[in-house]
Amino acid sequence: MHIRRAWASDCGAVSKYGFDEDLYFAQIQRLEPWAATCHFLVVPDVIQDAEATLNVFTHYARELAATPLPLAYVLQDGAEDEAFPVGAQVAFLGGSDPWRRRWGATLLARAHEEGLRTHVGRVNSAQxxxxxxxxxxxxxxxxxxxxxxxxxxxxxxxxxxxxxSMPSLFSANDFRHVP
Structure with missing residues (x-):
């Protein structure tokens, strides 16, 4: 019996080796045959810089328009002032910890309302x-x-x-951000 597992792919922009565009596009070509089970492909981003990340996303989204892999836009510090870019199918919450605590839930709710799937990176604790x-x-x-x-x-x-996942008194729909 063949089990189809869901998967996602990061872009390697934040690796200790830095971003390698040739390696990134070679990886995409290798992954495309499994597009049916792909949750998302992260488009390169710039740590803690929403404006630069939006520019980078716009650049690469044009080049990736033909890929069947769903594109993830990484939300970085300052994204609360930006619209989600055309071509994004997933909003990936990145950014600094203080910024995520301040804006994360609001941006995830906004992405959900706009029909984007959502993902949160760096979840390494029960809290x-x-x-x-x-x-x-x-x-x-x-x-x-x-x-x-x-x-x-x-x-x-x-x-x-x-x-x-235990029953709770409140859910995400019970909360909204008040600036």
Whole structure:
């Protein structure tokens, strides 16, 4: 029996080696045969700079228009003042921690209202998983398992998810941002 697993791909722009455009496009070509199970492909972004990220997204989205992979726009510091770009199918919450705490839920709700799927990066604790239960986050990722054994890390993350999915007095629809 063949199991089709959902997956997503980062762009490598924030790796310790920096962004390699040739490697990025070669990776996209290798991944396209599995587009049916792809949640998103991250378009390059600029850490904590929404304006630069929007410019980079606009540039690469034109080049990626023919790819069947859904494009993720990374929300960076300052994105609260920007419209979601044409071509984005997923809003990926990046940015600095203070900015995410201030604007994250608002931007995820806005993306949800505009029909974009949502994803949150750097979710590496039970506290962050719990906080997501009050947002319109469709998915999340983190590097927690890389610092634990796979077995222990998956067991702990499973417990976080179980606690976060318990019935709650409130849901994301009960909250809205008031500037």
């Amino acid at each position: 962050r998983v719990q906080a997501l239960s009050f947002t319109h986050a469709d998915s999340c990722d983190g590097t927690y398992v890389a610092f634990r054994s796979v077995e222990r890390g998956l067991r702990e993350i499973g417990a976080w998810l179980d606690r976060a």
